[in-house]
Amino acid sequence: MGLTINQIRDNTTRARHLMQRSRAQGFAVGAFNIDNQETLIAIARAAQKLSAPVLVEVSDGEVKAIGLDNIRDMVDNYRLEYGIEMYVNLDHSPTVEDCKRAIDVGFEFIHIDISQANHDATTEDIIAKTKEVVEYARFTGALVESEPHYFGGSSNLHVESIDYEEIKKTFSTPEGAKAFVDATGIDTFAAAVGNLHGKYPVPKQLDLELLQKIRDSIDCQISLHGGSDTPLHYFEEAAKIGVSKININSDMRFAFRKELEKVLAENPDEYAVVKLMPQVYAAVQAVVEEKIQAFGSANRAVM
Numbered sequence: 536m537g538l539t540i541n542q543i544r545d546n547t548t549r550a551r552h553l554m555q556r557s558r559a560q561g562f563a564v565g566a567f568n569i570d571n572q573e574t575l576i577a578i579a580r581a582a583q584k585l586s587a588p589v590l591v592e593v594s595d596g597e598v599k600a601i602g603l604d605n606i607r608d609m610v611d612n613y614r615l616e617y618g619i620e621m622y623v624n625l626d627h628s629p630t631v632e633d634c635k636r637a638i639d640v641g642f643e644f645i646h647i648d649i650s651q652a653n654h655d656a657t658t659e660d661i662i663a664k665t666k667e668v669v670e671y672a673r674f675t676g677a678l679v680e681s682e683p684h685y686f687g688g689s690s691n692l693h694v695e696s697i698d699y700e701e702i703k704k705t706f707s708t709p710e711g712a713k714a715f716v717d718a719t720g721i722d723t724f725a726a727a728v729g730n731l732h733g734k735y736p737v738p739k740q741l742d743l744e745l746l747q748k749i750r751d752s753i754d755c756q757i758s759l760h761g762g763s764d765t766p767l768h769y770f771e772e773a774a775k776i777g778v779s780k781i782n783i784n785s786d787m788r789f790a791f792r793k794e795l796e797k798v799l800a801e802n803p804d805e806y807a808v809v810k811l812m813p814q815v816y817a818a819v820q821a822v823v824e825e826k827i828q829a830f831g832s833a834n835r836a837v838m
């Protein structure tokens with residue numbers, strides 16, 4: 536069932552209030568990727584148990600796997616069933632057209648990421664396309680997130696360790712952040728301060744001093760991508776500095792697969808795999824709960 540424009544605008548207004556609360560109260564909201572219904576159930580249960588606002592997010596491949604309308608409907612159905620504060624974010628959208636489609640079906644949050652799709656995209660191109668999405672999003676009030684250049688990793692398990700000297704070259708700067716926000720009018724700036732997509736053999740380190748300088752240089756929201764495998768104390772400090780949104784994917788995927796392998800091995804004669812899934816989504820739920828606690832977003836939901 537499609538949402539009416541009034542319903543979409545009510546949702547985006549509540550989403551904007553959530554971002555204001557996150558800033559005023561010093562907590563961050565988790566943005567958790569889904570590529571199946573069980574993972575959505577895990578997120579909804581964690582949100583209900585901890586009274587936490589949550590974002591469910593889908594990247595381009597996840598949209599192709601599930602479908603935009605299905606994602607919107609499933610999130611709305613579980614939101615009502617569980618009585619929780621839950622929104623949808625389009626994560627790392629490679630094109631303006633994909634963003635417009637997600638805005639049309641009522642996604643509250645839109646991440647336009649031209650540089651990830653094309654690492655050679657010029658700054659002018661990135662700014663022009665980001666601005667086009669910002670302008671289109673005015674119709675529904677959706678919040679637009681972006682960043683001026685590509686940063687590393689992928690949402691998977693990496694065996695290589697992290698070359699911090701290489702990665703530092705891709706860090707955001709306070710001046711660059713301000714120039715990009717001023718040029719595009721985005722609602723949320725995706726900062727690169729040591730956060731990296733994926734899981735690595737060594738823990739990640741975030742440059743919180745740089746994060747504070749970026750916070751001081753811009754007025755809009757700040758997001759952190761690549762939150763998996765980050766020591767939890769960084770999240771607590773980042774939320775206090777003023778990060779509003781933290782993306783988590785790989786840690787959930789890892790828990791999902793590991794638990795699925797375990798439960799399949801333990802039940803070789805069970806062909807109704809659906810009966811084995813509660814154990815799998817319980818494992819993913821535990822990951823989501825741990826992040827919610829670290830982000831400070833438990834008991835922050837407003838219904």
Ligand SMILES: [Zn+2]
Nearest residue numbers: 627760761782
């Ligand atoms: Zn990301």
